[in-house]
Amino acid sequence: MADPYPTARAADSIVPPMVPRVARIAKRRREIADVVTLEIEGGAFDFAPGQFNMLTAFGVGEAAISVSGDPADGARLIHTIRAVGAVSRALTELHPGEPIGLRGPFGRGWPMQEAQGRDVIVVAGGLGLAPLRPALYRLFAEREKYGRIVLLFGARSPQDILFRDELEDWRGRLDVEVEATVDHARGDWRGNVGVVTSLISRTSFDPSRTLAMLCGPEIMMRFVANAFIEMSVPQERIYLSMERNMKCAIGWCGHCQFGPVFICRDGPVFPYSQLRGLIAKKEI
Amino acid sequence: MIESIEHIVKEHRFFAGMDAGIVQLVSGCAKNARFDPGQYLFHEGDGADWFYLLRNGRVAIELRDPARGAVTLQTLREGELCGLSWLVPPYRWTYDARAIDLVRAIAVDAACLRRKSEADPRLGYEMMKRFMPPLLERLQAARLQMIDIYGAHG
Ligand SMILES: Cc1cc2nc3c(=O)[nH]c(=O)nc-3n(C[C@H](O)[C@H](O)[C@H](O)COP(=O)(O)OP(=O)(O)OC[C@H]3O[C@@H](n4cnc5c(N)ncnc54)[C@H](O)[C@@H]3O)c2cc1C
Ligand code: FES
Numbered sequence: 001m002a003d004p005y006p007t008a009r010a011a012d013s014i015v016p017p018m019v020p021r022v023a024r025i026a027k028r029r030r031e032i033a034d035v036v037t038l039e040i041e042g043g044a045f046d047f048a049p050g051q052f053n054m055l056t057a058f059g060v061g062e063a064a065i066s067v068s069g070d071p072a073d074g075a076r077l078i079h080t081i082r083a084v085g086a087v088s089r090a091l092t093e094l095h096p097g098e099p100i101g102l103r104g105p106f107g108r109g110w111p112m113q114e115a116q117g118r119d120v121i122v123v124a125g126g127l128g129l130a131p132l133r134p135a136l137y138r139l140f141a142e143r144e145k146y147g148r149i150v151l152l153f154g155a156r157s158p159q160d161i162l163f164r165d166e167l168e169d170w171r172g173r174l175d176v177e178v179e180a181t182v183d184h185a186r187g188d189w190r191g192n193v194g195v196v197t198s199l200i201s202r203t204s205f206d207p208s209r210t211l212a213m214l215c216g217p218e219i220m221m222r223f224v225a226n227a228f229i230e231m232s233v234p235q236e237r238i239y240l241s242m243e244r245n246m247k248c249a250i251g252w253c254g255h256c257q258f259g260p261v262f263i264c265r266d267g268p269v270f271p272y273s274q275l276r277g278l279i280a281k282k283e284i
Numbered sequence: 285m286i287e288s289i290e291h292i293v294k295e296h297r298f299f300a301g302m303d304a305g306i307v308q309l310v311s312g313c314a315k316n317a318r319f320d321p322g323q324y325l326f327h328e329g330d331g332a333d334w335f336y337l338l339r340n341g342r343v344a345i346e347l348r349d350p351a352r353g354a355v356t357l358q359t360l361r362e363g364e365l366c367g368l369s370w371l372v373p374p375y376r377w378t379y380d381a382r383a384i385d386l387v388r389a390i391a392v393d394a395a396c397l398r399r400k401s402e403a404d405p406r407l408g409y410e411m412m413k414r415f416m417p418p419l420l421e422r423l424q425a426a427r428l429q430m431i432d433i434y435g436a437h438g
Binding site: 125126155156160183184185186187189191192193194195201216217219223 | 353363424
């Protein structure tokens, strides 16, 4: 059977997959309080939207980080990282000129082929916009291949809105519908307040034409997927990107096992139909 | 042409699929309302004497916090209900509702509708059925907001 979405290429590569390449930071940009975007230059970077790399902060450790840049821009690799623990903090503290370790790209990304000819609803929560951004770049670059493109974005507060300038640009386009909402805001915020699921019930769409791409906290994706299912979007056309602790990222170690699948090798993007029985269970 | 309130009521999403007799009963308690940007539809602590079915414009549901000023908990827009407290004693608002834009709404006299609901349980049951889904949705939303899903814990 033809593979419906891009597969990992790392395993076929001649570079041993557990050995990081050393690259250098070209640019660093603070996005919001605890989130930084790193730009790595000087390679020939090939990846599919939704794939991730293992990034090493030397002397600290390695973490799985999705690519957040444009797949068409093969000379630059862009990652957007939130400091949550030792490794991610060390990564966000790297500055231009400093070395970074790099393995990848890994995993199966967003179903760009399958999305063609359909209306695409992209739902991002918080930092979930970063792994979706490459898919958005591709959707916009080949705009004519898709029906409606809708981006629904939820963040914790107005200060936590990622890629704010770009969101504004996208909102200004006539061929894309963009809605953002925040969970909490002061009285002077003029945008929407409410959970991201409230944007779905307010958006009218034809479920038979729709393909949904979801990325954000797992609990958010569960509620969003359920909202789509209630509106009769088929479960096999609701895709979500999962996160689990990674070690090898190539299906060797079992660290990222989620029921019968390995997130690193079989995902991180899965159709909801494949995760349905697993995602609400506590002990997986 | 001036549209009759019953016609306006019937067109609102809230009444979709509702029995014509019931629509008529509700329309008997309804009038048009308009709020300028910044104007309050109601304040916390006031009696819940009216509720609103939004036709245009957005409304911010706010709580006043002495330390932080007004905090917006939710924004509502056309097609949605503003005000659920009219249905449950003691019939008092527990938050402020402020028009963000120019808001046009159908205002429904709560005492009138409560009276009619007591007299006709069919109407009361229909109102319960129509108000429970947004009530549960808002409860669920409040829970998600409370656990702070986007926080740095995952
Ligand atoms: C496929 C994949 C793609 C990813 N893409 C990105 C990305 O683009 N950008 C990014 O910043 N992160 C991304 N992550 C998450 C990232 O890998 C983890 O946040 C990172 O491994 C944390 O490592 P650490 O050593 O800094 O923290 P740890 O020491 O492992 O954890 C410290 C604390 O942070 C919590 N934590 C761990 N992971 C997360 C998380 N994802 N979110 C919130 N809290 C967490 C832990 O529960 C713990 O309390 C991705 C993960 C996967 C599996
Ligand atoms: S991280 Fe080792 S199997 Fe997935």
